[in-house]
Amino acid sequence: MAPSDMRRLAPVTAEETDLAFRDIWGTSTGWKTIKGWDECGRIISRASQRFLIGLPSSRNEAMLETSRLYANALLVGGAIINCFPPWMRCVVAPLIAIRARYFQARYVKMLVPVVEERIRQYEAGLYKERDEVRKDDFLHRMIPMCAKDAEQLNAERIALRIASLLTPLIFAICYVFAHCVLDIHSSHDRVEILAGLEEECRRVSAEFGGLNSSASLDALKRIDSTIRESMRVSDVMVTNIFRDVTSGVVDVGNGLRVGPGVRMLFPTQDIHMDPDNYDDPTRFDAFRFSRPFQDKENLGDGSEEQEFITTPTPTFMPWGYGRHACPGRYFAAQSMKQALSYLVLNYDVELVGPRPKRKALLNMMIPPVDAKIRIRRKA
Numbered sequence: 001m002a003p004s005d006m007r008r009l010a011p012v013t014a015e016e017t018d019l020a021f022r023d024i025w026g027t028s029t030g031w032k033t034i035k036g037w038d039e040c041g042r043i044i045s046r047a048s049q050r051f052l053i054g055l056p057s058s059r060n061e062a063m064l065e066t067s068r069l070y071a072n073a074l075l076v077g078g079a080i081i082n083c084f085p086p087w088m089r090c091v092v093a094p095l096i097a098i099r100a101r102y103f104q105a106r107y108v109k110m111l112v113p114v115v116e117e118r119i120r121q122y123e124a125g126l127y128k129e130r131d132e133v134r135k136d137d138f139l140h141r142m143i144p145m146c147a148k149d150a151e152q153l154n155a156e157r158i159a160l161r162i163a164s165l166l167t168p169l170i171f172a173i174c175y176v177f178a179h180c181v182l183d184i185h186s187s188h189d190r191v192e193i194l195a196g197l198e199e200e201c202r203r204v205s206a207e208f209g210g211l212n213s214s215a216s217l218d219a220l221k222r223i224d225s226t227i228r229e230s231m232r233v234s235d236v237m238v239t240n241i242f243r244d245v246t247s248g249v250v251d252v253g254n255g256l257r258v259g260p261g262v263r264m265l266f267p268t269q270d271i272h273m274d275p276d277n278y279d280d281p282t283r284f285d286a287f288r289f290s291r292p293f294q295d296k297e298n299l300g301d302g303s304e305e306q307e308f309i310t311t312p313t314p315t316f317m318p319w320g321y322g323r324h325a326c327p328g329r330y331f332a333a334q335s336m337k338q339a340l341s342y343l344v345l346n347y348d349v350e351l352v353g354p355r356p357k358r359k360a361l362l363n364m365m366i367p368p369v370d371a372k373i374r375i376r377r378k379a
C-alpha cells in the first residue's frame, strides 16, 4: 500500500469511521461508561473491514466481532506461546492456539460465500460493471491477481489470506489508537492538548471542507504528532526488528561479529526512552514532533521537515526499520488520524479511575483491556 492508495481510501474510511462512531459509541449527549479497549477496537474494526472486504459484508455484526476476537486471540496466543522454552512450544502451542483457530474457522466460514460470489462475478465478466461500487476493497483487487493461477483462485485460500491481515489491521491499529486515547486523557496537559487538537481539526476542516481527504489529514500536524508520540511512549513491543543470521558473518560494529543461527533484535523501547534521543523521555508530550514546525511557514525555514507517524528513524522504530519496515503503516496512520480527529471533534472523554499500569509479557506490552472511559457526544 503506497501513499497514493491512501487518496482513494480516505473518503471511504472517513464514511465508515463516522458511521462506526455513531453506531457503536452512540449519539447521546449524556455520559456513558464503556470498556476503552473493546470499544476502540470496534471502531477500528469497521474501517479496516470496509477496506478489506467492502460493503455489505464489512458491516455484518457477527463477522466484525469474530474478526476482532480472532485478531486479539492470535496475538495474545502468540505472546503466551513465546513464554515457553522453545523445546516445549510444539507441545503447548496446539492447545494455546485452540481459541485463535476457533475464531479463524468461524471467520473463514462466514467469508467463503462472500469470496465465492466475487469469484462468480469475476468469471461471469461482471467485474467491470461493479468496479465503481467495490473498487476500494482489497478482496476486489485480490481476485484478478489470484485468477492468474487456477490453484490460487480458491475461496477458502483467499479467505485465509484475508484472515491473516486481521491482526495488523485490527489488533495493531486498535492498540495504538486505544493507547493514544489513554495517553491524552491521563496527561497532566490534557486540557491544553485537547484544545490544541480541536483548534487544529476545526481550522483544517474549514479549510478543506471536511476531514475526508488525504490532503486534509496530511494537514493535521498536531494530530500526527500526538499519535507518533503515543507510539513512542506506549510502544507495543519491548524489543523489535528481529533478524536471523542465516549465513555468513555480520559485522555489527564495535568489533562485534555475529554468525549463523543467531537472532538479533533492537531494544526499541529503550531507544524510545533514551534521554540522549528525547528530552524528558518518559513524558507524553503530544506536540513534541509538531511544535518546532508550527510557525515554520511564517519563518520561511525549509531546512527541516516534521517527522510524521509514518517516518521510521533510528530513534523511532514501532514500524521496524529499513526495507522490511511495515508496508501497512500508511493505511494504519491514515485511519488512526481519522479516528482521533473524529473523536476530538465529536466526543467528550474522561478516564474512569486511574490509568492501568503498563505491564510487559516478555517482549510484548499487555494491552489495557480493563481500562474504562466515560464518553458523551458533544452537543
Ligand code: HEM
Pocket: 165, 168, 169, 172, 173, 176, 236, 240, 241, 242, 317, 318, 319, 320, 321, 322, 323, 324, 325, 326, 327, 328, 329, 331, 332
Ligand atoms: C499500528 C499498526 C501497525 C504496527 C505498529 C505495525 C508494526 C509492524 C512491525 C514492527 C513490522 C516488522 C518490521 C521489521 O521487521 O522491520 C511490521 C511488518 C509488516 N506489517 Fe505492520 N504494523 C501495523 C499495521 C499493519 C497493517 C495495517 C498492515 C497491512 C494491512 C501491516 C502489514 C505488515 C506486513 C505485510 C509486514 C511484513 C513486511 C516485511 O517483512 O517486509 N501492518 N509491521
